[in-house]
Amino acid sequence: MDIIADIATTIVAQMQKPTLAFLIGGMMLAALGSKLEVPEPVYKFIVMLLLLKVGLSAGISVREAA
Incomplete structure (x- = not known):
């Protein structure tokens, strides 16, 4: 259970960085077919x-x- 908590903490910390947030946001917009x-x-x-x-x-x- 500690491993899952560590992974979740790392993901949340990484999502607060603008570079990764823009990358994931762009991927989601492209996947959804946004114009x-x-x-x-x-x-x-x-x-x-x-x-x-x-x-x-x-x-x-x-x-x-x-």
Whole structure:
């Protein structure tokens, strides 16, 4: 039972991260056949935030590894 609780806790923690949330949200929208269109400025803003998040996470990991 502890394993299931650990898995559930990990899933909830991972869902709070924007990268995974956008990925799963996009997969669900595609699976449901949604015709959702994101305006170009919003799309560029989201892409920039995701790139910054990935870059900062990588930089922090490199700094901590050294």
